[in-house]
Amino acid sequence: MMKQRQASIYKYTQLLWSVLLVLVIWNLPQYALADVNPQEINAIIRTRDIALQAINTRDFTKIQPYLHPNFTITTVDNQIFHEVPEFEKYWNQQFSSSIKDIKMQLKGDTLRTFLTPDIDVASGEAIASFSFKDGKAADMALRWTAVLQKLQDKWTIQSLHFSSNLLNNPVLNAAQQLGRILAVAAGVGGFVLGAVTMLLLRRRTKPRTERI
Numbered sequence: 211m212m213k214q215r216q217a218s219i220y221k222y223t224q225l226l227w228s229v230l231l232v233l234v235i236w237n238l239p240q241y242a243l244a245d246v247n248p249q250e251i252n253a254i255i256r257t258r259d260i261a262l263q264a265i266n267t268r269d270f271t272k273i274q275p276y277l278h279p280n281f282t283i284t285t286v287d288n289q290i291f292h293e294v295p296e297f298e299k300y301w302n303q304q305f306s307s308s309i310k311d312i313k314m315q316l317k318g319d320t321l322r323t324f325l326t327p328d329i330d331v332a333s334g335e336a337i338a339s340f341s342f343k344d345g346k347a348a349d350m351a352l353r354w355t356a357v358l359q360k361l362q363d364k365w366t367i368q369s370l371h372f373s374s375n376l377l378n379n380p381v382l383n384a385a386q387q388l389g390r391i392l393a394v395a396a397g398v399g400g401f402v403l404g405a406v407t408m409l410l411l412r413r414r415t416k417p418r419t420e421r422i
Contacts (some may be wrong), residue, residue, distance in 0.1 A: 246324055250365075254322075254330055254358055266313050270298045278359055278368040285305045286374045287353070311341040314352075328360040336372075352372055 264273040274294050283291045291297040304312065304371045320334040336352040357368040 246327060248361075250327075254332070254365045257358065257367065258316075258332075258356075261367060261370070262314060262316070265301070268298075268301065269312070270294050270301075271346075273367075276364065276366050278361065278366040281367055282369040284369075284371040286372045308342050309340060310343045313339045313341075315339070317351075330358045330365070332356045332358065 260276055261273050264270045277294065281292065284295055285291075285300070289300060291300065315337055317335040317337050320332050322330060322332045324330050333355040334354070336354055338350045338352055339388050340350065342348075351374065353373045355369075355371045357370075358365050359368045360366070
């Protein structure tokens, strides 16, 4: 009787472990099932490095072959682009105001999930270093998510999305500081203009008083 109970417990235990094993295998990340080799990872990193270089050098000619035909870029300020010339124009406009240069570098590890052997979803953190025309500098922390798809033996960027903390934005802070400076300058200028005007009026009215 005891042996039969132990045998039943053993069978139920085996069945339980079999079910758990099936559930674990079923819920494994797809990248583990895709069995992606290191060469594919290196090719993905190469595409990433070319994209980073294009942003830092403002030369987007090299990255164009590595963009998916239906690619999408979503910027920090919620702008969406589907064409390289449009994004290039937007990016160059960033340097027409108070910004002198922007350099971006990745931070920490990249989280990577392969939905299929040809589709990679990657995410991570980055630092954008801003140099302003007044000589100041500031860093802004970013988060990014990219979807890459392999087309014709080349890993292409299908979508790229950036986000940041709006409460800690060096560009916004610089704009606010510039606004405060302009407001103070306008106030000082108005005060000086008023003082000069009053002085001129006094000089004009003084001779009339002497004649009387």
